[in-house]
Amino acid sequence: MSFPWAKQYEPTNGVMQWLDERLPLPRLVYNAVGAGYPVPRNLSYMWNFGVLAGFFLVLQIVTGVVLAMHYAADASVAFGKVEHIMRDVNWGWAMRYAHANGASFFFIVVYLHIFRGFFYSSYKAPREMIWLLGVVIFLLMMATAFMGYVLPWGQMSFWGAQVITGLFEAIPLVGAPIKTWLLGGFAPDDAALNRFFSLHYLLPFVIAGVVILHIWALHIPGSSNPTGVEVKQESDTVPFHPYYTAKDGFGLGVVLIVFSLMVFFSPNTLGHPDNYIEANPLSTPALIVPEWYFYPFYAILRAFTFDFILPAKLWGVLAMFAAILVWFFLPWLDRSPVRSGHYRPLFRKFFWFGLIPCMAALFYLGGAHAEEPYIMLSQIATAYYFLHFLVILPIISSIEQPEPLPFSITEAVLGSDPNAKLGTTAAPAA
Amino acid sequence: MADTTGTATSDMVADTGADGIRRRDFINIAAISAAGVGGVGVVLPLVSQMSPSADVLAESSTEVDVSAIQPGQAIKAVFRKQPLFVRRLTQKEIDEANAVSAGDLRDAETLAERTKEGHQDLLVTMGVCTHLGCVPLGAAEGENKGEFGGYFCPCHGSHYDTAGRIRKGPAPTNLLVPEYAFTSDTVIKVG
Amino acid sequence: MIRLIAILTGLGFAGVALLALLFGIGPAFSTLAEHGRFVAPTAEHEFHKKAHAPAAGFSFSGPFGRYDEAQLQRGYQVYKEVCASCHSLKYVAFRDLQALGYTEGQVKALAAEWTVPGIDPDTGETTTRKGLPTDKFPSPYANKIAAAAANNNAIPPDLSLMTKARKDGSNYVYSLLTGYQAQPAELVEKFPASKTGPGLHYNPYFANLNLAMAPPITTDGQVTYADGAPEPTIDQMAQDVAAFLTWTAEPKMEHRKQTGVAVLIFLLFATVLAYLSKQQIWSGLKRREDD
Numbered sequence A: 001m002s003f004p005w006a007k008q009y010e011p012t013n014g015v016m017q018w019l020d021e022r023l024p025l026p027r028l029v030y031n032a033v034g035a036g037y038p039v040p041r042n043l044s045y046m047w048n049f050g051v052l053a054g055f056f057l058v059l060q061i062v063t064g065v066v067l068a069m070h071y072a073a074d075a076s077v078a079f080g081k082v083e084h085i086m087r088d089v090n091w092g093w094a095m096r097y098a099h100a101n102g103a104s105f106f107f108i109v110v111y112l113h114i115f116r117g118f119f120y121s122s123y124k125a126p127r128e129m130i131w132l133l134g135v136v137i138f139l140l141m142m143a144t145a146f147m148g149y150v151l152p153w154g155q156m157s158f159w160g161a162q163v164i165t166g167l168f169e170a171i172p173l174v175g176a177p178i179k180t181w182l183l184g185g186f187a188p189d190d191a192a193l194n195r196f197f198s199l200h201y202l203l204p205f206v207i208a209g210v211v212i213l214h215i216w217a218l219h220i221p222g223s224s225n226p227t228g229v230e231v232k233q234e235s236d237t238v239p240f241h242p243y244y245t246a247k248d249g250f251g252l253g254v255v256l257i258v259f260s261l262m263v264f265f266s267p268n269t270l271g272h273p274d275n276y277i278e279a280n281p282l283s284t285p286a287l288i289v290p291e292w293y294f295y296p297f298y299a300i301l302r303a304f305t306f307d308f309i310l311p312a313k314l315w316g317v318l319a320m321f322a323a324i325l326v327w328f329f330l331p332w333l334d335r336s337p338v339r340s341g342h343y344r345p346l347f348r349k350f351f352w353f354g355l356i357p358c359m360a361a362l363f364y365l366g367g368a369h370a371e372e373p374y375i376m377l378s379q380i381a382t383a384y385y386f387l388h389f390l391v392i393l394p395i396i397s398s399i400e401q402p403e404p405l406p407f408s409i410t411e412a413v414l415g416s417d418p419n420a421k422l423g424t425t426a427a428p429a430a
Numbered sequence B: 001m002a003d004t005t006g007t008a009t010s011d012m013v014a015d016t017g018a019d020g021i022r023r024r025d026f027i028n029i030a031a032i033s034a035a036g037v038g039g040v041g042v043v044l045p046l047v048s049q050m051s052p053s054a055d056v057l058a059e060s061s062t063e064v065d066v067s068a069i070q071p072g073q074a075i076k077a078v079f080r081k082q083p084l085f086v087r088r089l090t091q092k093e094i095d096e097a098n099a100v101s102a103g104d105l106r107d108a109e110t111l112a113e114r115t116k117e118g119h120q121d122l123l124v125t126m127g128v129c130t131h132l133g134c135v136p137l138g139a140a141e142g143e144n145k146g147e148f149g150g151y152f153c154p155c156h157g158s159h160y161d162t163a164g165r166i167r168k169g170p171a172p173t174n175l176l177v178p179e180y181a182f183t184s185d186t187v188i189k190v191g
Numbered sequence C: 001m002i003r004l005i006a007i008l009t010g011l012g013f014a015g016v017a018l019l020a021l022l023f024g025i026g027p028a029f030s031t032l033a034e035h036g037r038f039v040a041p042t043a044e045h046e047f048h049k050k051a052h053a054p055a056a057g058f059s060f061s062g063p064f065g066r067y068d069e070a071q072l073q074r075g076y077q078v079y080k081e082v083c084a085s086c087h088s089l090k091y092v093a094f095r096d097l098q099a100l101g102y103t104e105g106q107v108k109a110l111a112a113e114w115t116v117p118g119i120d121p122d123t124g125e126t127t128t129r130k131g132l133p134t135d136k137f138p139s140p141y142a143n144k145i146a147a148a149a150a151n152n153n154a155i156p157p158d159l160s161l162m163t164k165a166r167k168d169g170s171n172y173v174y175s176l177l178t179g180y181q182a183q184p185a186e187l188v189e190k191f192p193a194s195k196t197g198p199g200l201h202y203n204p205y206f207a208n209l210n211l212a213m214a215p216p217i218t219t220d221g222q223v224t225y226a227d228g229a230p231e232p233t234i235d236q237m238a239q240d241v242a243a244f245l246t247w248t249a250e251p252k253m254e255h256r257k258q259t260g261v262a263v264l265i266f267l268l269f270a271t272v273l274a275y276l277s278k279q280q281i282w283s284g285l286k287r288r289e290d291d
Helices: A014-022 A025-033 A045-068 A078-087 A092-119 A128-150 A155-170 A175-183 A190-219 A240-265 A292-303 A312-333 A345-365 A374-399 A409-414 B018-048 B054-058 B091-099 C002-035 C043-047 C069-081 C094-100 C104-112 C144-150 C169-178 C185-190 C234-249 C253-282
Strands: A038-040 A237-239 B062-065 B074-079 B082-088 B122-126 B149-153 B158-161 B166-168 B180-182 B187-190 C115-119 C126-130
Touching (some): A014 A025, A025 A190, A025 A240, A038 A240, A045 A092, A045 A190, A078 A092, A092 A128, A092 A240, A092 A292, A092 A345, A128 A155, A128 A190, A128 A292, A128 A312, A155 A190, A155 A312, A175 A190, A237 A240, A240 B018, A240 C253, A292 A312, A312 A374, A312 C002, A345 A374, A374 C002, B018 C253, B062 B082, B122 B187, C043 C185, C069 C094, C069 C234, C094 C104
Antiparallel strands (some): B062 B187, B074 B082, B149 B158, B180 B187, C115 C126
16 A cells, blocks of 8 residues: 555666566665655654664675685584684774674664564554564574674574573473474584574574565555644655655664774674684583673563472473563553553553663663672563563553644644644544 | 645755755755765675685795706796796707797797896796686696697687797687896795 | 453462562572672672773773784784693684785795694595684594593683673683682681692682682793784783783674674765654644744
8 A cells, every 4th residue: 555645766868767567676665765755754863763674684684694704603613713714814803893883783673673663663553563573683693693693603603502502491291302302412513513603593584574574564654653633635745765764874873873983993892702702512601691782582481480380491481572572562461541651651651760770770780790780680670571562551651641743744743734633632542 | 735744855855945955955955965975985895805815915926946957958847836847948949949930920029038147047927828817738748738838728729839839729829937136146036 | 250360370470470579589688688698798799890992001901993903913922832732723714814914925834833633635544734824723622532531620711702602702811811810818818718729729810719720920021022012911910811802702803893894884974864754744844933
């Protein structure tokens, strides 16, 4: 679907005309991210992160393909191959640092993209499918990033593989055989390293495929916007190109500046020193932590220290997976007729003073030593996390009185909309 | 309507005076050009990473002790992961090579041009057929030396003479003589 | 229905987490009451010291910092004469030493001072030969077992990446080398179990305070520096070898920083252009009247 006032693609010359009649690829691009896609005119910079995530996906694929040209997934040489890339390959250090930090930046922009979605309830009808596909992308990213971190075969790689596959041991009865099956052995070694490399190379292309579905689903209802009021008329929108291509270009420049500061001046800050020690199956580092982007879920995993009916380990694993899976149900848990947090006083309070501090705490606690007071704090934060999504959100969305919405996006931007009848507000969104 | 609500159309974008158009065009063109320059800047290292790395380049010279090679014998050494033929010619082989008029050859070179002064009996060539890169026979004892007594490439039937020059078959040029020098009377350094 | 299930699930997970909190809170606070902190103090908590920089700092710190070639050469000398008898440097090749300011010929001579494992070309038996520039630094031990056997089971780690494999690595190496001292009596009194055992040496910069490596740099002038170089004091030698090991871990640092400066200048320029272009494009749209 598109809005009736969307501009139509017109081939500018004979060649494009010929192509358009046979394979209308330029038309597809024109309608997807060109002038043929009308977008709400009031998007804030929080709407930049989708395009930025796409940029980092491409960056990871390009640098990853290049790194794979110089790497070998063999436990006896993998660590040395990475050093070969860092020391001998032309620009190898740049490729590798860009890839390592690129993963972090991919997660940074995706987390911002997700939290934009939380605040503006971007998951609500009619955009549920966009949201569901987005959560799938996030899960695939986590799997890809985890397996990628194993490839340098440092201490954190090895023990990360050991610990994460160990999660499956919590499954009753079949847990231990599943772990052995996943690793192709009793501990991480060649078999595990090779399959992780194979899947690490494959999954980004699966992600790219789901991203295409994500964008396709987006183009059915069109983009949401900070008011949460649906597009009503042509004056509510601007063509994606040149308006948002220009805005995204500027946003990309800003993010690339920060990215370059990390890659060129502090490339190892987001990594862990222990991963510069070659994997040693006989010695565990003092503190095993995953990469920072897994910290919240790692904190949730470690918060369960008490056997209650089920063993603590199983509780931790269940809670960790549930923490992401609850996102799938958000469209049906949040029943508020209003989307945007700007018009939801109660929701807004719980977002800024509940969810955000809770996530900040989990991000911090996941990287801390497993000792007090961090354990107590992660138990509190974990409890709030589940209460927020599964209890608070359904309840407040039923009881809160939303603030009046603008009649239209035009009115929100310009202060008045000649189409608005005096004294009316917009119909509820959902 | 469009006027009061500011609906964007391409006409509206280009509605300022001639001066405004020039300035706007300049900025947009500059921004797009900058993106292009950035793109090229990223492509260069991506292309350059495929060329030989520092460890490969560092191995690009090989020293060979030639003192033990008897006349009529050849040894195979390795230079840049490719076979290198070092052959001590007999007087007969030298005479055969010199008997040919270089001008008649596909790739005109004399034996003197292909060896070092004072060491005309030592023929150093790559063991790589100039046709499509197979390793010619003739360096090891008992191998087919081809119709001209030098080397013979069995892949596509190229015959090289005792100076490693192409005489018959599809190869376009003589066996390559790599850059080398005598570091002493008995040792050559290739590359 | 879905919300009912959700609320029950949420209460379930939150409940179990809080239950765990309930059972942990008692012991945690009794530890707090007893020791003034949540975790019973250990010798590491109280006596471990953070790595610190040499008084004059390192030439390579900061966004424009560069290696001091003369210092790296001195550090190489310290590595060769002191560290190399136990520690390998297996990711570094002799040819890399050209980055320290040596010529190709000098590198060849330096490489030839080392003995590397080789193969006898006539018999095929393992033997040793002089190092070539293409060789990596040889390991002082034939294998891990030999290394463990010679060092009381504490295998001396490879040093190629040491300064990246420890937090604040350059300062860590410097602090560790200059940080050997007698174990404080107060420590032994408070934590008798942490008394430095036989074959171990007290060093507050080491993670668990006691390490197997004996102080490697013990006297001023242990290494003889060339004329014109600074006095080879313990502090100076520790700095020099820490600088050398920073280079072995990150040999492309200068190239990286130089590239970074060029990239950032370009990006700032391009981003300003992108901003102006975006402003230009959006200026065609009417804004709120009271803007």
